Amino acid sequence: MSVPNILTAASAGTKARARKPVTRRQKRDWVFAAGFLAPFMILLLVFQYVPLVVMAKNSVLDYSLLNPAVAKFVGLRNFTDMIEYEDAAVSFGVTFLFALGVVVTVIPIAFLLALFLNSKLPARGLVRTMIMLPVVTSAVVVATMWSFLLDPSNGLINGVLNLIGVGNQPFLTSTGQALPALIVMTLWQQVGFGAILFLAGLQGLPPELTEAARIDGATKRQVLWNVTIPLLSRTTLFVVVIMTVFSLQAFAPAFLMTQGGPQEATNLIVYHIYNTAFIMQQAGYASALSVVLLLVVLAISTLQMALLRSRWNY
């Protein structure tokens, strides 16, 4: 055995010994810590991880919720069905478009709002309240309100369009306009949350960096583009991941406003899973869709974290 190896082993042994609660106080602290963590860990285990394992098991079964006792093992058939039939591809496609639309619109608008809220301009408090109200409003209330606003015959939005000479638009009853309408509604509801996150990021930036840039002769725009935005990359990553995951999990707009229609134009994947399990009574297939959704969310989040990884620190 070489000397370095002996040193490494000794060092590792020391670290291992150091981690053990050797004194009575350390032991007591460890028990307290475990006691405080236990309720949450148990809940996490029972309501998050055990259902995930059950879901994975159910994804290879064919059964109805009405009579789960007669579940039949079908191997990977539920997964091959996703390829054979187009419902999964359509639903995932619609969901990706929805997520893309939400992220692409929420991020810049939320950032601009955060810049405004971070400035010394008047009416900041009013704007902060205005953009936060939709965030704390129930999804059911928001959906109901927007259904009235988007009414194709007598809705308020069509009323405004009529005033400027544009004819009535079908909105939620049109295959081409229903998804954009849901994206706009989600943007309205979520932009406040994004803005608050960006505002927290902006207020955490060290002022000396922007001051140094200004002293060096940079304009406000150059400071924003070359200093502020790069330094906010961690916050941006966080907002992008949060908004993407939120969009991939969106359920209320499809359930409450469109029932996935017209012609599956708004058949978001979580609504499709609900529908498949509870209406179509194909709980095994719904579980398989859920497994794929889980993997997709994990993959997208990992990819986003890799692409948007911060190259600057402060």
Add this chain to the structure above:
Amino acid sequence: MKTRNLLLAGLLAATALGSSSVAHAQDAVACTGETVTLRILRTPGNYPYPAPMEGWQKENPCVQFEINEVPFAQLADTISVQAASSNPPDILVYDGPNTQSYAASGILLPLTKYLPEGWDEDILPATKTEHSYEGEVYSPGIEQTTVAMYYNKTLLEAAGIKPPQTLEKAWTWAEALEAFKACQQGPASSPTVWGLGPTRFGNGQPGLVYQDLIYQRSAGDPNADPSSSAYKTFWALSPDGKSVTGYLNTPEAVGALTFYRSLFNSEGVAPKVGIPNAFFDGKACFYIDTPAAGNALLKDPKFDWGITPIPHFKTPIVHTGSTTIGVAARSRNPDVAAKFVVDMSWGEYAYMNVSQRGNLPTLKSLFPRFEVYNGYPMKVFVDQLQEWGQPRPPGAKFAQYDKLVTDALRAVAFGGDPAELMGDAEKKVQRVLDR
């Protein structure tokens, strides 16, 4: 002294209250055997109602009830979850067309052996068909509904329209469209008064199988050759419930649905989304609804109104169906639960239950007892039910059929291509039936 009097009065009041509760307990405690608790799952405001339940309890003092209520929109989901639990409810109040689905899944107890003598002759045929599966009756049914077309007499008189009041003179859909157009006020697709108001069911959007599948079914012919498209169009599902191919996407159905689409688009006489209380607020000339709307208007006549039979293309048809009552197959007290369900659906208890809400009874013998249904306008419902009534296409996968066909019909109403959408619906429904 004053304090003592108050104390005495309090003691007397407490004694009186105590003795009354003892007396009440003595009335209820006539049970000499083991107490049985029946758990009922129903929607709010639905039967079994308190009066018949209390009456039945006097005859069966050992039975107690525990009632759980969920909104209708969540009823099917709740049954899906609770039926599979280790302790399901004993009695289920559920949507009637799901009978075969629940029976095939083993959720419901067959009730044929519990039915009273004469039930077969007394029950409406459409109800019996809807509530039976593979030769067994799973629900005796309590009430029945169907739809007819209400109209605002004032608006129609102003437009010079007099709708028919009997089945023999019922309009065709083409005649009805002319009336919708003549009565509508304002531009097509955004009028101030609609020709045909939106449904109150679901979210108010068109497409529901209960109300809108009758367009294409009425373009079919139940007496045609069983291999013909006209025959298949009328039934909209094969007799064994295992095939839908060639039953939805037929030339007759496409023709009817092209007309149906025009109501919401080119003709612009019906809205694509719900307008709460449109008919009752005078914003629609015509309106399709169940007897519940008529009973509400009889109690509180907001305006002059009438009822005309549902129009048709070739064969008049209306869908039947209502919530109904059954016994869970895994009930711990199946005999007691079955006795309760059958008793609630028969004789005086059935009358008490039906009269509470004002829908139609499922027993022919009860019709004469409902004065309101013996003359115009409400008699139209009875006549339609007996002459034209058909259950929605019954099958073990009705819930799935209902969802997929409703989606297709709604997409047609929103302007989609009928042939393409019904062809797609056929494929999706067939996939479910084959699975």
